[in-house]
Amino acid sequence: MGVIHIGRSDDPRVDDFRDLSTADRRPDRPGGRGLVIAEGTVVVSRLLASRYPVRALLGVQRRFAELADDLAGLDVPQYVTSAETMADVVGFHLNRGILAVADRPAPLTVAEVTGGTGPIAVLEGVGDHENLGALFRNAAALGVGGVLLGPGCSDPLYRRSVRVSMGHVLRVPFGHLADWPGGLDDLRARGFTVAACTPRPGSIPLPALREHAPGRVALLFGAEGPGLTEAALAAADHAVRIPMPAGVDSLNIATAAAVAFYELARGG
Amino acid sequence: MGVIHIGRSDDPRVDDFRDLSTADRRPDRPGGRGLVIAEGTVVVSRLLASRYPVRALLGVQRRFAELADDLAGLDVPQYVTSAETMADVVGFHLNRGILAVADRPAPLTVAEVTGGTGPIAVLEGVGDHENLGALFRNAAALGVGGVLLGPGCSDPLYRRSVRVSMGHVLRVPFGHLADWPGGLDDLRARGFTVAACTPRPGSIPLPALREHAPGRVALLFGAEGPGLTEAALAAADHAVRIPMPAGVDSLNIATAAAVAFYELARGG
Numbered sequence: 001m002g003v004i005h006i007g008r009s010d011d012p013r014v015d016d017f018r019d020l021s022t023a024d025r026r027p028d029r030p031g032g033r034g035l036v037i038a039e040g041t042v043v044v045s046r047l048l049a050s051r052y053p054v055r056a057l058l059g060v061q062r063r064f065a066e067l068a069d070d071l072a073g074l075d076v077p078q079y080v081t082s083a084e085t086m087a088d089v090v091g092f093h094l095n096r097g098i099l100a101v102a103d104r105p106a107p108l109t110v111a112e113v114t115g116g117t118g119p120i121a122v123l124e125g126v127g128d129h130e131n132l133g134a135l136f137r138n139a140a141a142l143g144v145g146g147v148l149l150g151p152g153c154s155d156p157l158y159r160r161s162v163r164v165s166m167g168h169v170l171r172v173p174f175g176h177l178a179d180w181p182g183g184l185d186d187l188r189a190r191g192f193t194v195a196a197c198t199p200r201p202g203s204i205p206l207p208a209l210r211e212h213a214p215g216r217v218a219l220l221f222g223a224e225g226p227g228l229t230e231a232a233l234a235a236a237d238h239a240v241r242i243p244m245p246a247g248v249d250s251l252n253i254a255t256a257a258a259v260a261f262y263e264l265a266r267g268g
Numbered sequence: 269m270g271v272i273h274i275g276r277s278d279d280p281r282v283d284d285f286r287d288l289s290t291a292d293r294r295p296d297r298p299g300g301r302g303l304v305i306a307e308g309t310v311v312v313s314r315l316l317a318s319r320y321p322v323r324a325l326l327g328v329q330r331r332f333a334e335l336a337d338d339l340a341g342l343d344v345p346q347y348v349t350s351a352e353t354m355a356d357v358v359g360f361h362l363n364r365g366i367l368a369v370a371d372r373p374a375p376l377t378v379a380e381v382t383g384g385t386g387p388i389a390v391l392e393g394v395g396d397h398e399n400l401g402a403l404f405r406n407a408a409a410l411g412v413g414g415v416l417l418g419p420g421c422s423d424p425l426y427r428r429s430v431r432v433s434m435g436h437v438l439r440v441p442f443g444h445l446a447d448w449p450g451g452l453d454d455l456r457a458r459g460f461t462v463a464a465c466t467p468r469p470g471s472i473p474l475p476a477l478r479e480h481a482p483g484r485v486a487l488l489f490g491a492e493g494p495g496l497t498e499a500a501l502a503a504a505d506h507a508v509r510i511p512m513p514a515g516v517d518s519l520n521i522a523t524a525a526a527v528a529f530y531e532l533a534r535g536g
Contacts, residue, residue, distance in 0.1 A: 042517075134520065134523070137519070137520070138519060138523060140513070140516050141510070141512050141513075141516045141518070141519050142510075142512070142527075143512075143513055166517070168516075171515075206530075206534070207534040207535070242409070242410075242530070243533065243534075244409050244410070244411075245408070245409075245411055247439075248408050248409045248436070249310075249434070250409070251405070251406065251409050251526065252402065252405070254523070255402070255406060255522070255523050255526045258519065258523045258526060258527055259410075259526055259527060259530045262474075262510070262527045262530065262531070263530070263534075265511065266474070266475040266511075266531075267475070
């Protein structure tokens, strides 16, 4: 373990990092390994501080030096190489200069995801990796306690989502709601008021949400474009909308979520 | 004028649409033409409703049909072609299926940009085209009256910014603050309170901003990462921050702006 210098890009010890742009890492597909990749010192640092079991790091000397405090006492291989060899391994030039790879831990239960404080976000059909990553970043910044994924959501641990989230998918607890939309009843039984975010007229304006939902809130979001299904809307306690001027269709889903998270965090 | 069928991709009548991914359209460079490109029916529709003088449209028949109401009475060439010929002209396959090109109108003055209602956004060093476009989209959705660009900002009329903004750069008035940060005094003289958005400790928490700035507000944003310069911070009336938990660095600039716009729009 410890520091290992890698001189050749075909060294099998760095296979976890190989061909990142084409590798199929989905755990739900045949041969899919589901490894979690962190890129750059900020995200790698968050991975090292997370519950995710780190397998190895690969990077240039300078980036390892920047992470010295985070790496102290870590008993996994630290593969040090040149920028050129690293580019040959991963398949493209990575100007962030360091990568870490981790296994997936056991999924969290709904009880674990909802066991903290603050509101939670519940997503239906959010398949865009960037939007999903951005939503986790916004959740972390605005005091959201956890994220539950309903049907049609992509994998928050995709490399692109991890990167866009600035590593916060590794910190904000998340899990899946297998029963849909029945699982929303389970949230209600846990004390949540379920508020569906939708632009449709007649919904409660967001600034008034607290009057209707004084306790813990589960904010329900659908994908940009199609929005929430009728079944999901019907299963919510309230529908809530961000007031907008005429002629404006909507906000990006992650941005709308940030505004709703902020409203619940601001108190008042 | 009217509908013109284009059978060959080398037809000089569609030169405005040629090689969009490589063409230099910056008006501030030698040979730069500064044409404004709108992509897809939603953005083209916003362009047609804007003050921008449209030169021509290029698209497939189906997309023209979808825009029939917007096109009624329009006296500019409508170049109808196949998806293949269109791809050959623009240099890539465009699945939005329609483009419009416009000239730049005269820039707006500060008086014109600030002449509406609602807060305004003032930007320093926002060079990322996607962030800039997203900020305009958020400004439109949350009642911002205009955007003023200080030094170091990119061009909101870049194709990518227009697209990410969903065409709202064509609707939200914007202009430049040539004198920096002295131009902020001009805003004060026009009745604005200038509030600099910054994560630094000691700033006013965003939910309390209204207590300090009851009238019209100019919200000042710097680029993600470096943030606002000391000179800009010193020239503001207040510094304001979005409250965040420990261990979270920041929000994306457009998202932070959305949250601040929302706070000012929500009243209360």
